[in-house]
Amino acid sequence: xxxxxIRQIQREGAEALLNVGVSLPLMDFKVPFRxxxxxxxxxxxRPTMAGQxxxxxxxxxxxxTLSEFESLDYDGQxxxxxxxxxxxxxxxxxxxxxxxxxxxxxxxxxRHLMKWEYQKGAFExxxxxxxxxxxxxxxxxxxxxxxxxxRLSQAKKGS
Numbered sequence: 001x002x003x004x005x006i007r008q009i010q011r012e013g014a015e016a017l018l019n020v021g022v023s024l025p026l027m028d029f030k031v032p033f034r035x036x037x038x039x040x041x042x043x044x045x046r047p048t049m050a051g052q053x054x055x056x057x058x059x060x061x062x063x064x065t066l067s068e069f070e071s072l073d074y075d076g077q078x079x080x081x082x083x084x085x086x087x088x089x090x091x092x093x094x095x096x097x098x099x100x101x102x103x104x105x106x107x108x109x110x111r112h113l114m115k116w117e118y119q120k121g122a123f124e125x126x127x128x129x130x131x132x133x134x135x136x137x138x139x140x141x142x143x144x145x146x147x148x149x150x151r152l153s154q155a156k157k158g159s
Contacts, residue, residue: 022044023044024043025114026041026042028040042110044092045096047094090107091123092110
């Protein structure tokens, strides 16, 4: 397959994943007189622009690239967790619609109730999908629609 086609398929898959959301298990708890335990889950969705800026700011404060994060061994993951665990849970919390709950409370729930494997998977597969590529068409259209830019027909007349 062509590299451009593969990239396009991956981009469409990422867009679908971000729009639909990913449901992550938070905790299971037993309820009396019920056979199955209740499963409490949180759904990660595409964050707002403010959320994306906050995620980017938090990720840049970590000072690590994605390839460095993915290449960590078990000891490296534990050191990362000790040093940047709160930031990781904050980035995950910012991807969840939580207008009824402050980010700090939601990130506390993620830190204390969600398994590390789910946090790591959510971070690797979801948070890092949010790049700046989706803003390129917006920037292009804003550049084209700039009212202060001279139009082709105005270059001759000067009006």
